[in-house]
Amino acid sequence: MALLADDGRMSFTDLAKETGLSVSAVHQRVRRLQKRGVIKGFTAQLDHGQVGLPLTAFVSIKPTDPAAPDDAPERLAHLTAIEACHSVAGDESYILKVRVASPNELEELLQLIRAAANVATRTTVVLSTPWEGRRPRL
Amino acid sequence: MALLADDGRMSFTDLAKETGLSVSAVHQRVRRLQKRGVIKGFTAQLDHGQVGLPLTAFVSIKPTDPAAPDDAPERLAHLTAIEACHSVAGDESYILKVRVASPNELEELLQLIRAAANVATRTTVVLSTPWEGRRPRL
DNA sequence: GCTGAAAGCATCTCGAC
DNA sequence: GTCGAGATGCTTTCAGC
Numbered sequence A, B: 001m002a003l004l005a006d007d008g009r010m011s012f013t014d015l016a017k018e019t020g021l022s023v024s025a026v027h028q029r030v031r032r033l034q035k036r037g038v039i040k041g042f043t044a045q046l047d048h049g050q051v052g053l054p055l056t057a058f059v060s061i062k063p064t065d066p067a068a069p070d071d072a073p074e075r076l077a078h079l080t081a082i083e084a085c086h087s088v089a090g091d092e093s094y095i096l097k098v099r100v101a102s103p104n105e106l107e108e109l110l111q112l113i114r115a116a117a118n119v120a121t122r123t124t125v126v127l128s129t130p131w132e133g134r135r136p137r138l
Numbered sequence C: 001g002c003t004g005a006a007a008g009c010a011t012c013t014c015g016a017c
Numbered sequence D: 001g002t003c004g005a006g007a008t009g010c011t012t013t014c015a016g017c
Helices: A012-019 A023-036 A072-076 A103-117 B012-019 B023-036 B072-076 B103-117
Strands: A039-046 A055-063 A082-088 A094-100 A119-131 B039-046 B055-063 B082-088 B094-100 B119-131
Touching: A012 A023, A023 A039, A055 A103, A055 B082, A072 A082, A072 A094, A072 A103, A082 B055, A094 A103, A103 A119, B012 B023, B023 B039, B055 B103, B072 B082, B072 B094, B072 B103, B094 B103, B103 B119
Parallel strands: none
Antiparallel strands: A039 B039, A055 A094, A055 A119, A082 A094, A082 B119, A119 B082, B055 B094, B055 B119, B082 B094
16 A cells, blocks of 8 residues: 555545545545654655756765764754765764755865764765665565 | 645645645646656655665675676666665765665675676665755755 | 636545444 | 545636736
């Protein structure tokens, strides 16, 4: 059932046909999934290239002072160019995924990140994206 | 306008109120954005933890034979645990984002990746995700 | 490219199984 | 947890500007 909600903006009546359930049953199930948080929301998938943010990069960060409290996520939350923030195992402490308009903006962003979170950065620029946001097979 | 489509499954009538345009104008604009590919589609955001895939990792890959043709994306496309595939600048050639149910599955997946694409892998396990899929500020 | 109205459907609620 | 029917409201198309 969750597999079918991946089609995003599909009418509940079509969902009902696909699943063989009645329309109201589908409706209630989706409502329940939203309340339980299994479905966190619905979004439009935008083409970042066409929307003015053609440059994607991964930024790994490591605290310059390992003794300092690790509140990097809050310190970086205001930087809207950061699309995702993952705490990771390994040499670095976080991996950020960022979207910017140009190399210049990337440079500015890295300075902001270093200043805001007191970290060293290691940046990996994305050249192309064969695919992204593919739905996991359940 | 694209900012408002981020709310995903919103009625066109509500969009029209927000934008001050008429309902049909909104309708036409969205259709145009979809045809131009600016809006690639609509999806439900699922909670991967609650959907049986609580373990996320980044896998960087590097060809074992640098002379071989680089067709890793096609060779890996059938592995549905791979959510995204980015070609990147730097020491490694691709970064994959994968979702699996358990460490065991991750181990199996890495073997499959190495065998399918003839590559060496470097894996970074995600411990937690303060945020993800945030909408870029336009 | 925007508007407004009309026709067709989907959504959502409710009572019942 | 599922179903069916009814009121409400949204989507979609079309002619006109």
